Amino acid sequence: MSTPSTIKVLQPVGVLTAGAIQEFLEEFNQCLEERVKHVLIDLSKINFIDSYGLGLLVSMHAKMRLAGGSIHLSSPNDQARCLLEITDMEKVFEIFSDHLEFYARYGNSNLAVLVE
Numbered sequence: 001m002s003t004p005s006t007i008k009v010l011q012p013v014g015v016l017t018a019g020a021i022q023e024f025l026e027e028f029n030q031c032l033e034e035r036v037k038h039v040l041i042d043l044s045k046i047n048f049i050d051s052y053g054l055g056l057l058v059s060m061h062a063k064m065r066l067a068g069g070s071i072h073l074s075s076p077n078d079q080a081r082c083l084l085e086i087t088d089m090e091k092v093f094e095i096f097s098d099h100l101e102f103y104a105r106y107g108n109s110n111l112a113v114l115v116e
Contacts, residue, residue, distance in 0.1 A: 007106060008034075009099070011042040016053025028060055037069050040102050044075035049083055061092060070094075074102055 008031050012024040031039050041057070043049075049057075061071045074096040076084060084090055096102040 006036070007038045007040060008036045009040045009042055011045060013045040015047055016049040016056065018050075018052040021053065021056055025056070031069075032063060032067055035067070035069075038106055039064060039069065039071045040074055040096075040099070041071060042074050042099065043077065043080050046077065046080060049080050054083060054087060054089070058089070058092065072096060072102060072106075074098055 010024065010027050010031070012021070014020055016024070028039070039060075041060075057071070057073075064071045072094045073084075075098055076095065081095075084093070084095065096105075
């Protein structure tokens with residue numbers, strides 16, 4: 001069994017839709033297996049999120065909470081920010097403007113970054 005990391009950053013690329021999330025979901029499941037405390041999902045390279053992608057983020061949030069961890073979002077584009085606002089997901093997720101804002105709050109010890 002591995003020692004849990006404090007933080008992992010996931011950086012999906014392109015779109016968060018039903019047909020484009022497999023690798024992202026595998027990376028998230030690895031975070032659960034490694035007992036990561038905080039997962040930061042960097043949305044800076046996401047062009048579009050549909051209702052399936054939003055549902056996936058909510059499901060990931062629930063799984064992390066059950067595992068004793070948390071999910072945070074950073075750098076959403078205008079479309080993603082609008083979707084999060086319209087659906088009141090700003091009440092569910094802590095959303096940061098960038099990584100620096102996140103690190104100022106949660107630190108960066110044991111940081112591992114997963115990028116495509």
